Amino acid sequence: MRMSKQFDQLISGLAARARAAVRALASGERGRRDQALRAAAAAIRAAANPILQANDSDMQAGADRGLGPALLDRLRLDEARLEAMAAGLEAIAALPDPVERVLADWTRPNGLNIRRIAVPIGVIGVIYESRPNVTADAAGLCLKSGNAVILRGGSEAVASNRAIHSAVEEGLASAGLDPHLVQLLPTQDHAAVGSLLRAHGQVDMVVPRGGKRLVARVQADARVPVLAHLDGNNHLYLHPSADPEMAVAVVANAKMRRPGICGALETLLIDAGALDQLSAIVDRLVELGCELRGDEQLCELDARIGPAAESDWETEFLDAILALKVVAGPEQALDHIARFGSGHTDGILAGDDALAAEFLARLDSAIAVHNASTQFADGGEFGFGAEIGIATGRLHARGPVGVEQLTTFQYRVLGSGQTRP
């Protein structure tokens, strides 16, 4: 218990300095945020050597601890990855300012002018795993949106994260901004993460960036709002009115472009009236090396389809595996998605626009797609410039979360002496 109190105090201190930095930022000239982002990019380029050296020591320690090749690749930095990190900060600096946007503006009969204005959320915690580039990305997105961020990266990337963080601090300082806008948790102790997640009222939101285990743990423990999605068990429903060539191209892209991302297709629901499109879709998927698991009817129709287990309907494969099922029509497709979907990205392939519009309106998903790949579920593809994640919550942040989505709003009420009768 003494341990936990010690970390509670640590987090309180970090959060208080972050809050003060946010308040000072609100009073300062807003262009300085972009200036700091560009300066941080320059500082990362200038510090390429120390950053890569720090990364070498992380890689060495990781190899000694027996990290697998996939994890080591995620951890690894090189000139190209450093340049991408710096360019990413410059791209964020070039985005329009999401703060102080007028979201609505109306005047009441008594002359009161009421405006709904975008303002920063406040103090954001970001908890992430091995990729050290998240240190720069998260700092950039939070700073651009006028927030302060407390970063907690993976233990295996400690030295890399510290080196990148130093460059970001340099950027802040050279623009005359408080370096406490971007703070790195000074300990890797798990109890400090627990304190961060419980810092209700001090930390306004936590963003977990990483695998399902990390997200689940954060969601279970957090007393502060969490911006995240746990699963991307995404569906497409193939309606008989769909264009057959389009269906092949979209399904293949949705599943196989990158099977491991959260926007990847996991189950294809085929209308019983669209089974004539099956073999062309199977041809293409098999050609791309995709394993197919279907219901009984589909297994009988095509020998290349193996039997699906009941658990396959609720599985996010994140791999070159697709579940397929015949449905009697849109109602049954919607029922299946309501039962097994995760509310991330679902959609329809159909030439009938009215039917498709009705189908989208009845999907309870953050992103509803008509005649396009589910892999467009991405902040960059949405035109948000960059994203800190994709959210499946229902309140406020839903879908890709870029700088605009990292703001909340404030009502401004402008009067001329109105008193309430």
Place this chain on the structure above:
Amino acid sequence: MRMSKQFDQLISGLAARARAAVRALASGERGRRDQALRAAAAAIRAAANPILQANDSDMQAGADRGLGPALLDRLRLDEARLEAMAAGLEAIAALPDPVERVLADWTRPNGLNIRRIAVPIGVIGVIYESRPNVTADAAGLCLKSGNAVILRGGSEAVASNRAIHSAVEEGLASAGLDPHLVQLLPTQDHAAVGSLLRAHGQVDMVVPRGGKRLVARVQADARVPVLAHLDGNNHLYLHPSADPEMAVAVVANAKMRRPGICGALETLLIDAGALDQLSAIVDRLVELGCELRGDEQLCELDARIGPAAESDWETEFLDAILALKVVAGPEQALDHIARFGSGHTDGILAGDDALAAEFLARLDSAIAVHNASTQFADGGEFGFGAEIGIATGRLHARGPVGVEQLTTFQYRVLGSGQTRP
């Protein structure tokens, strides 16, 4: 533990029926929601006798249990209050439909059309205290916004709530809607409230309506998002450029119109350069029966001002008491509000518009007011038609929450076969 499991199952059942009802509502003709609201209003009028009889029995039981006169008054229904309830439902029916509004609409270079569309939040729990009219109000607001609601009223109003709920069910049925859109928790056992608050993934949001003790308990126990505010410790800063007559009228209204509502003024911060306005403000407040508690300087300036304790700065009096303090300028006013404010409603009285705009932008409050009474912090006064409460959270719902704020959004992505490169 067996008790708790039993109530978990009860809540799961209610939530599943609510979810199914929401899904069915999304597929139905949307005008039926307004039809149901009007039918519910008619049913309340038609059932005036049984509702008033039920209320009599609640009043009798309350008197027997020794409820105080204030509580009994809140519990009491009469013809006028019933009519207000019915008219309230009709007013909600007359509001524009908040569902399916296009919040944003843009097209990407690849031709993808992306829309951000308002959709219902889903299943909402409302926990409230003695006033039985909340049964009709909350049902109306949730139904209008396409949500299902699970209601849990106060034990002292059980019979009244049941009778009102029956009328609402009648309205739903007569419009051909699923009565499970508005469900009343069938038990007053506190363990059932606990189960409701923990029903993460089944209940999408909980709204506590009642005193600070209720809100604090809900916020502490909830695992589902809570829409609420705990305190309304509201401030006005009087700048030397303020119009003196306006200042008197606005301060008097902000404090004394109804001292017990959450938008009432609690502390007036007077600029050292505006002390010439003090005596006129004190004259008016004293005339209205307001007790004044000020810092040392103010006590010396005016004998009608008593000494303020340190705890007064953080107190939401909800009574005819006002705290007053001299500040050196806007910076010190902002510091005071940042330290003691509750993020509800704060503002400035000033003739200098540029200074006032900068002041509002630096307030970290859901509602920021210039030259108007803080008592305008109200959904009706904002033009929202009706409100289910006022939220001081930073995510999504902030400020007065009417039907529009009871929706979230979905991205609709409309393609012509786009695949992601």
